[in-house]
Amino acid sequence: MAVDVVSEIFARARAESRKTLTLDEARSVLESTGIKFNAYAFCKNLEEAIQAARKIGYPVAMKVVSPNIIHKTEVGGVKLYLQSELDVVHAYEQIMENVRKVMPDARISGVSVEQMLRGTELVIGVTKDAQFGPMLMFGLGGIWVEIYRDVSFRIIPLERVDAWEMIHEIKGIAIIEGARGFEPADKKKIVDYIMKVSELVNAHPEIAEMDINPLMAYQQELYAIDARIILE
Amino acid sequence: MDENIRYMFHPRSIAIIGASNKLWKVGHAVIANVLYGDCLRRDRTLGYKGKIYPVNPNEDNVFNLKCYPDVLSIPDEVDLAVVAVPAKFVPGVIEQCGQKGVKTTIIISAGFGETGDEGKRVEAEMVATARKYGMRILGPNCLGIYSLYEDLNTTFARAMPMKGPISFISQSGAFCASVIQYSLEEHFGFSNFVSIGNKSDIDDADIIEYFATDEHTKCIGMYIEALKDARKFLKVARELCKKVPMVALKSGRTEIGRSAAKSHTGSIAGNDIAYEAMFRQTGIYRARTMSELFDAARALAYQPPPPPEGGIAILTNSGGPGVVATDAASDLGLPLAKLSDATIAELNRVCPPEWSHRNPVDILGDASPDRYSDAIHVLLEAGEVSGLIVITAPQAMTDPETLAKRIVEAAKGTTKPVIASFVGMISSPAENYVEEQGIPEMSFPEDAVLGMHALVHRSRILRREQIWQ
Numbered sequence: 078m079a080v081d082v083v084s085e086i087f088a089r090a091r092a093e094s095r096k097t098l099t100l101d102e103a104r105s106v107l108e109s110t111g112i113k114f115n116a117y118a119f120c121k122n123l124e125e126a127i128q129a130a131r132k133i134g135y136p137v138a139m140k141v142v143s144p145n146i147i148h149k150t151e152v153g154g155v156k157l158y159l160q161s162e163l164d165v166v167h168a169y170e171q172i173m174e175n176v177r178k179v180m181p182d183a184r185i186s187g188v189s190v191e192q193m194l195r196g197t198e199l200v201i202g203v204t205k206d207a208q209f210g211p212m213l214m215f216g217l218g219g220i221w222v223e224i225y226r227d228v229s230f231r232i233i234p235l236e237r238v239d240a241w242e243m244i245h246e247i248k249g250i251a252i253i254e255g256a257r258g259f260e261p262a263d264k265k266k267i268v269d270y271i272m273k274v275s276e277l278v279n280a281h282p283e284i285a286e287m288d289i290n291p292l293m294a295y296q297q298e299l300y301a302i303d304a305r306i307i308l309e
Numbered sequence: 310m311d312e313n314i315r316y317m318f319h320p321r322s323i324a325i326i327g328a329s330n331k332l333w334k335v336g337h338a339v340i341a342n343v344l345y346g347d348c349l350r351r352d353r354t355l356g357y358k359g360k361i362y363p364v365n366p367n368e369d370n371v372f373n374l375k376c377y378p379d380v381l382s383i384p385d386e387v388d389l390a391v392v393a394v395p396a397k398f399v400p401g402v403i404e405q406c407g408q409k410g411v412k413t414t415i416i417i418s419a420g421f422g423e424t425g426d427e428g429k430r431v432e433a434e435m436v437a438t439a440r441k442y443g444m445r446i447l448g449p450n451c452l453g454i455y456s457l458y459e460d461l462n463t464t465f466a467r468a469m470p471m472k473g474p475i476s477f478i479s480q481s482g483a484f485c486a487s488v489i490q491y492s493l494e495e496h497f498g499f500s501n502f503v504s505i506g507n508k509s510d511i512d513d514a515d516i517i518e519y520f521a522t523d524e525h526t527k528c529i530g531m532y533i534e535a536l537k538d539a540r541k542f543l544k545v546a547r548e549l550c551k552k553v554p555m556v557a558l559k560s561g562r563t564e565i566g567r568s569a570a571k572s573h574t575g576s577i578a579g580n581d582i583a584y585e586a587m588f589r590q591t592g593i594y595r596a597r598t599m600s601e602l603f604d605a606a607r608a609l610a611y612q613p614p615p616p617p618e619g620g621i622a623i624l625t626n627s628g629g630p631g632v633v634a635t636d637a638a639s640d641l642g643l644p645l646a647k648l649s650d651a652t653i654a655e656l657n658r659v660c661p662p663e664w665s666h667r668n669p670v671d672i673l674g675d676a677s678p679d680r681y682s683d684a685i686h687v688l689l690e691a692g693e694v695s696g697l698i699v700i701t702a703p704q705a706m707t708d709p710e711t712l713a714k715r716i717v718e719a720a721k722g723t724t725k726p727v728i729a730s731f732v733g734m735i736s737s738p739a740e741n742y743v744e745e746q747g748i749p750e751m752s753f754p755e756d757a758v759l760g761m762h763a764l765v766h767r768s769r770i771l772r773r774e775q776i777w778q
Contacts, residue, residue: 206579206580206582206583207579207580208535208536208539208579208580208583209539209540209543209579209580209583209586209587210539210540212582212583212586229586230582230583230585230586231586231589231590232540232543232583232586232587232590235590236590237777238773238774238777239589239590241777242589242773242777243589246589
């Protein structure tokens with residue numbers, strides 16, 4: 078039962094008086110709704126990281142895992158497009174050095190090694206409005222959302238037609254449809270993912286905020302790469 | 310829908326609490342409006358025809374009607390009570406109305422929720438009293454309502470709008486009076502008109518639920534500062550919008566606008582991003598200004614949505630307004646029709662050789678009513694034309710009244726929308742004539758384009774499920 082998984086994770090976070098779920102928890106919650114993530118392994122040390130990279134296949138990304146660090150990029154805790162074992166070793170050492178320098182008190186549990194996908198970066202987010210309640214945001218993700226704010230909003234719960242319309246409302250729709258050499262994404266799949274998020278939040282009003290960013294459109298599939306869920 | 314709300318618009322009997330013979334009292338204006346439709350008239354042909362019971366312990370008769378000391382003394386059922394007494398007496402009056410079995414009470418009196426927490430508390434108590442008796446409350450702090458097809462005016466405003474297809478809700482009272490004045494100038498009419506006040510009980514969603522069942526209502530217009538139950542409104546409006554076109558002006562779009570709204574009605578205007586999302590989800594056409602609100606409402610009330618194929622044609626006797634209209638259409642993303650060779654050949658037959666040979670279709674300064682009529686026929690029959698804007702700049706050779714008649718004749722029988730613009734003319738017989746015949750007329754071409762945009766939006770809303778499938 079998907080709902081039980083979600084409720085259990087929320088209960089555990091509350092019991093530990095945490096509002097922000099760990100990436101692992103957020104993954105489990107979203108995966109229970111059918112949202113796919115890129116291949117991923119949590120590694121406690123460099124040896125495990127090398128093993129994981131070999132298993133997942135290059136290129137991979139490496140990110141620091143720490144309960145104290147939310148903005149991993151800002152502390153130098155993210156390394157992308159690692160092509161070889163040598164890259165993995167270097168990345169691991171640099172991440173450890175960077176984090177110890179910037180946040181010497183942070184407890185480092187290890188690193189995550191992830192399948193590196195190159196595609197169109199999308200974002201699905203959720204915030205709460207004082208009058209309308211939970212509201213869903215869709216747009217181009219990654220740096221696009223930070224710089225251009227090319228996003229559209231709908232009040233949760235959405236109907237499928239709302240999801241379809243909000244996808245077409247953003248200026249970047251041409252990119253999603255495959256303009257200028259971009260690989261076209263499957264819009265019906267994007268609708269499916271938007272609806273999964275809408276249904277999850279509608280069933281769990283205790284979710285205060287969420288975002289899946291980036292959500293990678295890659296070879297007619299969608300993969301969540303990073304996700305954040307914050308409870309009330 | 311709550312039947313009590315239907316009784317508010319169709320009461321069999323009305324008690325006016327605070328009815329007075331003293332000129333300048335609100336209760337005087339209210340009973341005069343109920344009796345005569347317009348409080349400055351003194352014959353009842355335009356007034357409410359049901360039973361009227363004035364209530365005031367200090368009067369024996371009001372306008373020659375027996376006056377009762379309180380609502381409980383009225384020897385008859387009372388469907389609707391209108392309360393115009395000082396705030397401190399209102400809670401007692403509400404208790405009596407409840408006991409009497411009144412179905413809905415309109416509280417015109419101000420001095421409640423809009424004044425602060427104490428006022429909010431009194432308001433909540435009155436609503437609790439009303440609930441106990443199964444009664445509904447409109448207001449407090451409102452102007453009242455018009456139910457035009459009942460010849461019912463319960464307001465204290467000095468104006469009576471024409472009967473027509475628009476039903477309107479306003480969160481601002483004085484706005485109502487201005488809107489009525491404007492409607493009289495522009496010659497369009499209303500089915501119902503509601504000043505909704507503090508929304509202590511009856512809210513926007515309740516009112517639009519009734520409007521959607523009203524046979525005369527062809528379009529619902531709204532002025533909103535803040536919704537009371539935003540989620541309920543979204544749900545209700547989304548369903549109703551499939552049936553009746555709706556247009557809304559939501560103020561407080563900007564940070565400064567929001568703080569102005571807060572000091573006006575004490576309401577929190579909210580996050581505009583969320584309101585924008587709501588408008589898109591419900592299918593309500595969002596107006597950004599007062600003139601857009603009524604340009605869109607008139608277009609939606611009087612004209613059909615265009616077919617999905619093709620674009621808009623602009624017919625004009627003057628280049629300038631044609632270009633202005635074209636720019637306005639382009640700004641709104643409204644596609645213009647590309648005239649086919651067949652249509653151009655047809656127009657060649659009915660126009661002098663100097664006509665523009667493209668859209669906008671400029672049929673020249675000396676265009677006669679006959680030339681307009683011929684061109685309208687050609688354009689409305691063209692497959693590439695989904696809707697038509699007819700612009701006339703008054704020139705020496707133009708006879709606006711004959712032209713108005715020919716426009717109406719030529720547009721008869723078409724299923725495509727037609728909007729007219731007699732540029733720069735206001736309240737002329739020609740404009741009034743086309744408006745009465747169901748063709749909205751706007752004084753400036755860009756307003757006509759906005760009206761057409763609202764119709765294209767409506768057409769898309771009605772087909773949104775097919776578009777997505």
